[in-house]
Amino acid sequence: MSVQAPAQVQTAPVALPAVHSELVRRQTRLAWWLLLPSLLVVALVALVPLAQTVLASFTNERLASNRAVQFVGLKNYASLLTDDAFWHSIGVTVLFTILTVVFELVLGMGIALVVNSNFKGRGAMRAAMLVPWAIPTVVSAQMWRFMYHDVYGVFNDFLVVRLHVLPQNVAWIADPATSIPAIAAIDIWKTTPFMALLLLAGLQVIPTDIYEAADVDGANPVQQFISLTLPLLRPALVVALIFRTLDALRVFDVFYVIFGNRADTQTMAIYAQQTIVSFSDMGYGSAISVAIFLIIGIFVVAYVTIFKVEQS
Amino acid sequence: MTKAQRRTISRVLFYILLAIISIYLVFPFYWAIRSSITPDNQLFSTPVVYWPDTPTLINYQLVLSSPNFIKALGNSAVVATIVTLLSLVIGVLSAYALGRFRFRGRLPVMYLILAMTMFPTIAVLPALFERVSQFGLYNTLWALIFTYLIFTLPFTVWVLTSFFEQMPKDLEEAAYVDGCTPFQTLYLVMLPLISPALVTTGLLAFIAAWNEFLLALSFIQTPDRMTVTLALFNFATSTAGGFQIPWGQIQAATVLVTIPLIVLVLIFQRRILAGLTAGAVKG
Numbered sequence: 001m002s003v004q005a006p007a008q009v010q011t012a013p014v015a016l017p018a019v020h021s022e023l024v025r026r027q028t029r030l031a032w033w034l035l036l037p038s039l040l041v042v043a044l045v046a047l048v049p050l051a052q053t054v055l056a057s058f059t060n061e062r063l064a065s066n067r068a069v070q071f072v073g074l075k076n077y078a079s080l081l082t083d084d085a086f087w088h089s090i091g092v093t094v095l096f097t098i099l100t101v102v103f104e105l106v107l108g109m110g111i112a113l114v115v116n117s118n119f120k121g122r123g124a125m126r127a128a129m130l131v132p133w134a135i136p137t138v139v140s141a142q143m144w145r146f147m148y149h150d151v152y153g154v155f156n157d158f159l160v161v162r163l164h165v166l167p168q169n170v171a172w173i174a175d176p177a178t179s180i181p182a183i184a185a186i187d188i189w190k191t192t193p194f195m196a197l198l199l200l201a202g203l204q205v206i207p208t209d210i211y212e213a214a215d216v217d218g219a220n221p222v223q224q225f226i227s228l229t230l231p232l233l234r235p236a237l238v239v240a241l242i243f244r245t246l247d248a249l250r251v252f253d254v255f256y257v258i259f260g261n262r263a264d265t266q267t268m269a270i271y272a273q274q275t276i277v278s279f280s281d282m283g284y285g286s287a288i289s290v291a292i293f294l295i296i297g298i299f300v301v302a303y304v305t306i307f308k309v310e311q312s
Numbered sequence: 313m314t315k316a317q318r319r320t321i322s323r324v325l326f327y328i329l330l331a332i333i334s335i336y337l338v339f340p341f342y343w344a345i346r347s348s349i350t351p352d353n354q355l356f357s358t359p360v361v362y363w364p365d366t367p368t369l370i371n372y373q374l375v376l377s378s379p380n381f382i383k384a385l386g387n388s389a390v391v392a393t394i395v396t397l398l399s400l401v402i403g404v405l406s407a408y409a410l411g412r413f414r415f416r417g418r419l420p421v422m423y424l425i426l427a428m429t430m431f432p433t434i435a436v437l438p439a440l441f442e443r444v445s446q447f448g449l450y451n452t453l454w455a456l457i458f459t460y461l462i463f464t465l466p467f468t469v470w471v472l473t474s475f476f477e478q479m480p481k482d483l484e485e486a487a488y489v490d491g492c493t494p495f496q497t498l499y500l501v502m503l504p505l506i507s508p509a510l511v512t513t514g515l516l517a518f519i520a521a522w523n524e525f526l527l528a529l530s531f532i533q534t535p536d537r538m539t540v541t542l543a544l545f546n547f548a549t550s551t552a553g554g555f556q557i558p559w560g561q562i563q564a565a566t567v568l569v570t571i572p573l574i575v576l577v578l579i580f581q582r583r584i585l586a587g588l589t590a591g592a593v594k595g
Contacts, residue, residue: 034409037402045462049439136523138541157360250432269434286438293435
């Protein structure tokens with residue numbers, strides 16, 4: 001759901017003359033009434049729970065326990081700093097994020113450029129590109145899990161038996177050396193076509209006459225790509241980069257379906273979910289959740305700062 | 313090399329590239345179909361066959377005769393439908409206010425909604441989990457319906473607002489001149505015009521709710537309440553006594569879950585893209 005990119009916040013198109021102040025006041029009141037249900041829902045499912053999570057992170061609360069809830073100050077956060085499992089989960093998540101975001105942007109760009117040409121079946125191609133995005137992550141994970149099978153999987157058959165590229169079968173998922181790239185490949189397969197579609201939409205609003213002008217000037221396709229296409233696509237690319245990063249940092253589904261709660265492949269979100277749901281450790285789990293929130297916040301601030309600085 | 317030759321070569325290279333992309337997109341689906349119709353004795357033998365000699369539908373029969381899987385399809389349909397309708401009804405009111413009215417506080421609300429579309433669910437899972445247990449909603453579909461609004465509603469408001477903003481204001485003004493109240497203007501004039509956008513947004517909300525996994529995993533325990541993603545995840549342990557993973561059945565189930573989504577995507581392709589890129593490219 002979070003894959004769509006935002007529009008810039010624009011001012012409302014309906015400009016009311018200020019003289020009708022009574023009308024303005026009535027409109028304002030009505031607007032807030034119309035907003036009320038949404039604001040209530042947002043408050044109830046997001047803002048209040050966020051505040052409660054922050055509060056709980058300073059306590060030793062456990063679910064379904066008779067022990068009195070005590071305020072423990074920063075103890076949970078202090079434990080987090082020395083919690084190897086937590087640091088490991090950050091490493092796993094960041095590695096996954098870098099792998100997927102880089103490949104999805106580069107491959108997505110390439111596919112967008114190819115599909116942007118004129119050819120028969122372009123419409124069908126674009127529809128097919130939406131399908132991996134639309135299916136649940138659980139589905140794509142289950143499909144790939146069998147392709148990765150160490151004995152009966154198609155990858156081993158193809159690379160070992162048919163092409164002889166590898167000397168022997170690889171346990172893609174079980175082997176710690178390949179497990180994270182293997183998971184990243186699933187996400188890359190699922191999201192790259194979608195990324196390509198977003199970039200394609202960006203490519204199609206670039207007027208073609210500037211390329212004709214570049215042709216006349218003798219610019220080759222690579223030069224055209226670097227000095228025309230990339231700068232014009234920049235806003236779309238930056239938005240895609242930010243959204244994919246935020247999505248990747250909270251990854252849960254694909255890791256959980258493939259590995260369950262295997263210790264060496266826990267992402268930040270899995271570590272938090274396990275602490276809360278499986279161990280009912282509300283206080284510590286809340287601290288992990290808040291930490292994830294802050295880590296994602298750091299990425300947002302970093303991106304926004306870099307982007308703003310570059311712009312000015 | 314003549315110019316014509318170079319053209320031919322680049323054309324051939326282009327189609328090779330296109331073929332590679334298509335195979336990359338389609339291969340996992342092909343493999344799931346192939347594995348779902350391969351009898352077990354061939355599925356679990358080497359060398360791997362790329363198409364079974366004797367295709368079988370036994371895996372589909374097994375999946376479709378599993379009461380839990382059918383139940384899960386129903387649960388997902390109920391949850392996704394209610395969440396979608398709630399999001400649309402609540403969302404269209406807010407989007408109308410944000411898209412057509414100018415009032416103090418509009419920008420902060422827009423930024424709040426935008427921030428909410430990026431909100432990580434995991435950050436509020438502890439408190440949601442506690443509330444859900446506290447109100448006796450644990451292991452009920454209501455827990456999912458309420459909490460799914462966290463990702464469907466802000467997104468719905470955001471996309472619908474961008475559609476409302478694009479509408480010309482003449483019609484609305486005509487309605488006001490004719491003495492319509494703002495509410496009448498909304499449902500007599502605006503709603504019919506915005507209905508394609510409602511379909512788009514509703515579809516996207518439905519897909520998001522249908523595909524959700526983290527909250528379902530956290531709030532649902534018994535097989536009769538599971539959604540389809542959860543059922544698919546639990547397939548291995550629930551059907552094979554824990555020893556052998558029923559790969560054929562899992563692949564059949566993934567195909568069954570994918571088909572309706574493919575149909576939806578093929579029918580609404582343009583609208584989905586319009587909804588997803590609403591504002592994305594111009595932004």
